[in-house]
Amino acid sequence: MTIEDIQNEIIDEFSMFEDWEERYQYMIDLGKELPLINHQYKTDNNIIKGCQSKVWVHAEMDDDKLVFTADSDAIITKGIIAILIRAFSNQHPKDIIDADTSFIDKIGLKEHLSPTRANGLVSMVKQLKMYAIAYQTQLK
Amino acid sequence: MLNVENIRKDFPILSRKVNGKPLVYFDNAATSQTPQQVINAIVNYYSNYNANIHRGVHTLSQEATDLYEESRKKIQAHFNAKFSHEIIFTSGTTHSINLVANGFSSSLKKGDNIIVSALEHHSNIVPWQMLCERTGATLNVIPMNNEGELVMTAYDKLLSKNTKLVFCNHISNALGTINPIETIIEKAHAVGAAVLIDGAQACPHLKPDVQALNVDFYVTSAHKMCGPTGVGMLYGKEAWLKKLPPYQGGGEMIAEVTFEKTTYADLPHKFEAGTPNIAGGIVFGTAIDYMNSIGFEAIANYENDLLQYATKKLLDIEGLKIYGTSKQKTSVLSFNLEGIHPYDVGSILDKLGIAVRTGHHCAQPIMDFYKIPGTVRASFAFYNTKAEIDILAEGIKKAKMMLS
Numbered sequence: 001m002t003i004e005d006i007q008n009e010i011i012d013e014f015s016m017f018e019d020w021e022e023r024y025q026y027m028i029d030l031g032k033e034l035p036l037i038n039h040q041y042k043t044d045n046n047i048i049k050g051c052q053s054k055v056w057v058h059a060e061m062d063d064d065k066l067v068f069t070a071d072s073d074a075i076i077t078k079g080i081i082a083i084l085i086r087a088f089s090n091q092h093p094k095d096i097i098d099a100d101t102s103f104i105d106k107i108g109l110k111e112h113l114s115p116t117r118a119n120g121l122v123s124m125v126k127q128l129k130m131y132a133i134a135y136q137t138q139l140k
Numbered sequence: 141m142l143n144v145e146n147i148r149k150d151f152p153i154l155s156r157k158v159n160g161k162p163l164v165y166f167d168n169a170a171t172s173q174t175p176q177q178v179i180n181a182i183v184n185y186y187s188n189y190n191a192n193i194h195r196g197v198h199t200l201s202q203e204a205t206d207l208y209e210e211s212r213k214k215i216q217a218h219f220n221a222k223f224s225h226e227i228i229f230t231s232g233t234t235h236s237i238n239l240v241a242n243g244f245s246s247s248l249k250k251g252d253n254i255i256v257s258a259l260e261h262h263s264n265i266v267p268w269q270m271l272c273e274r275t276g277a278t279l280n281v282i283p284m285n286n287e288g289e290l291v292m293t294a295y296d297k298l299l300s301k302n303t304k305l306v307f308c309n310h311i312s313n314a315l316g317t318i319n320p321i322e323t324i325i326e327k328a329h330a331v332g333a334a335v336l337i338d339g340a341q342a343c344p345h346l347k348p349d350v351q352a353l354n355v356d357f358y359v360t361s362a363h364k365m366c367g368p369t370g371v372g373m374l375y376g377k378e379a380w381l382k383k384l385p386p387y388q389g390g391g392e393m394i395a396e397v398t399f400e401k402t403t404y405a406d407l408p409h410k411f412e413a414g415t416p417n418i419a420g421g422i423v424f425g426t427a428i429d430y431m432n433s434i435g436f437e438a439i440a441n442y443e444n445d446l447l448q449y450a451t452k453k454l455l456d457i458e459g460l461k462i463y464g465t466s467k468q469k470t471s472v473l474s475f476n477l478e479g480i481h482p483y484d485v486g487s488i489l490d491k492l493g494i495a496v497r498t499g500h501h502c503a504q505p506i507m508d509f510y511k512i513p514g515t516v517r518a519s520f521a522f523y524n525t526k527a528e529i530d531i532l533a534e535g536i537k538k539a540k541m542m543l544s
Contacts, residue, residue: 020159020491021542028484028542052499052514053483073513074481075543112487 003095006087007103014107023108027079034082037069048123053077055124059131066093066135068128080104080112080121088128093139096132101125142434142442147523150175150430154523161493164528169313169472169519170497171363172344178366181426185419193418194392194409208418211425212408218428219358220349221375225407228381229421232372233340234263236359237307239374239411240336241267243384244305250276254305255298255333257319258284258509259312262502264338268307277304284509288315288464292323303333310342314503314517315464316472318342325355334380340364340372344521345443345470347436350375362420367427371420374411381407388413439522443471446520450529457536463515471520474501477536480543482516488539489516494532 001009017023041058048055053074060067068089072078087103088096104113113121148154151173156163165173185207191200193208209224216224230236248254248271256268258281272279282295290308306328311318321337328335336357339348343360350358357380361372376384386393386404390413395403404410431439450473454460459478476482486498497517500507507514518532 024488024491025542052486053481054513074483076484076487077481111490 003087003091003099007100010083010087011103011106020108024076027083027109028075029079030082031072031075031078034078036078036081036085037071041069042071048127055081055121057124057127057131059128059135061135061138062090064092064139065090066096066132068131070124076112077121080109081124083107083109084121084125084128093132093136097129097136142438142522144442144523144525147434148525150177151523152176152179158493158495159491164492164494164531166518166520166524166528166532167495167497168344168521168524169316169341169364169517171369172366172521173523174368175366175427175430177430178368178423178427181423182368182419185422189422190419192415204418204422207422208416211422214425214428215373218347218432219375220351222351223378226375226378226381228374228376228408228411229416229424230359230372230374230411231370231417232361232363233338233359234267236357236372236374237264237336237338238267239387240357240359240376240384241271242387244271245274246385248275248277248304251302252277252304253280253298253300253302254278254307255280255282255295255303255328256306257282257290257308258505259288259290259315259317259319260307260309260503260505261313261338261340262504264307264309265505268305281505282308284506287466288312288317288506289466289468290317290319290324292320295324296327299327299331299333301331303328303331306333306335307338308335309338309340310348311339311345311470312464312503312506313341313472314501314506314515315466315474316341316469316519317464317466318468318470320468321355322353325353329354341470341472344431345436345440356380362424362427365427366430367424368420371417371424373424378407381411386410386413390414392416434522442522443520446524446526446529447471447473449526450518450520450532453529453533454536457533457540459540460536463510463512472517473519474515474517476512476515477540477543480540482514484543485516485536485539488542489532489535492531492535492538494535496532 042056046056046058053072055072057070068085070081153173189204191204193205212227213224215227280298283291285291308324310321325335334356337355339358339360344365356377358375363369393405393410393413395405461476463474482498489496499514
């Protein structure tokens with residue numbers, strides 16, 4: 001599936017929720033389900049510091065696709081990470097670079113990507129793209 | 141007794157909705173809300189008096205200058221400073237602290253030490269760290285105990301004849317602890333050190349008397365006490381302010397300028413370079429009038445009642461831990477739910493229309509002490525109610541249910 005297909009799938013899933021509570025409960029459940037990152041990668045090097053919650057991101061190539069793993073100390077943040085990873089991981093670096101991120105607005109989680117939240121997510125999206133740019137350069 | 145129903149009518153923002161719910165504003169330690177009287181004063185200034193001050197011969201400029209200087213006198217009276225020129229208008233507490241830190245740059249040297257408390261906000265740590273880097277002086281810290289109180293026996297040991305400056309907040313922003321500043325000041329003076337007290341968190345709750353405290357510098361921001369953002373004050377004893385060099389150069393702060401030499405203006409203008417926040421300065425006085433019209437004793441009693449009620453109510457929630465349990469504290473409750481990140485709790489409360497602060501509150505050393513990433517902080521003002529605290533308690537229970 002392309003990034004766009006996955007994003008549309010996520011938008012469809014979220015459109016079924018009636019209110020913020022259902023949406024948040026889903027995020028929280030996603031957050032609980034996943035150990036998202038191998039413990040050895042949860043290092044200071046991979047940390048994105050926010051004033052509120054921390055995010056760890058690790059990237060590695062699997063063949064010609066870029067695979068992300070990540071984690072956070074806050075569960076709602078973790079839920080959003082799970083969604084971002086679902087959308088962007090296991091894709092070609094070039095597609096990740098070109099990908100649009102406005103689907104986050106469409107699923108009603110925009111406030112978590114606002115810089116004022118300082119939860120590391122804004123930087124995380126940037127970081128995913130930076131990794132993609134770095135690996136894309138290597139591929140060439 | 142406060143008539144809270146009437147007081148709430150003064151604050152238009154308190155009747156708005158957030159996420160479809162009536163706003164419950166419990167982030168007062170970050171900034172207080174603004175009463176209509178203060179909003180009107182801002183509008184009145186720009187509608188009728190807007191002009192640059194201290195330099196025009198025209199009537200508007202004279203009127204604006206008079207209002208600005210009247211406000212300075214109001215602030216002087218409120219804090220009981222000896223002279224109005226001991227009140228310096230600044231952009232806020234952080235600016236005030238930096239002004240003093242900069243002023244000591246040339247007089248500190250290697251071997252000197254300065255003391256800060258473990259309860260400080262970053263704005264009362266970083267300027268002094270920078271000062272130490274510039275001068276070679278060392279920075280010592282008064283430790284805190286588990287209740288969030290300063291360990292005064294440790295303070296005694298840190299003081300020496302090499303101590304030049306002591307800095308401490310009057311009240312901790314993260315925990316609400318009221319520090320024993322009278323003792324801190326007295327002991328610092330006994331070794332010849334000067335003391336700066338950061339009053340940003342204290343001024344919304346009590347009325348400091350700078351002469352009775354015998355403090356050398358006292359700083360605060362207007363926006364914590366119903367005033368606008370971007371304006372605050374530095375109180376300094378006349379002798380100190382005369383001794384310190386100016387912080388910034390520019391217009392207003394000079395007596396005479398030639399390319400060879402500039403002589404500085406007298407106090408307070410020496411520290412007020414450039415066009416100041418005129419409206420803010422004037423309205424700072426209006427905010428002080430407003431708070432005095434309610435009365436600080438009534439405010440303190442009412443807020444203490446809210447604090448006791450909220451403490452009891454929140455401690456009923458299983459797994460909730462309060463940080464900062466000093467008997468001497470203001471209406472701040474810093475807490476966490478066991479095993480749940482404060483960001484998650486804050487996010488759910490926001491959805492319920494409840495504004496609290498989450499994170500390290502710019503006081504990372506305190507969070508490190510408790511080995512936590514941060515807390516949820518609910519801070520109450522005189523316009524809050526017990527009914528709102530009930531809403532908070534229900535909100536926390538809901539967050540706990542969703543997040544556990």
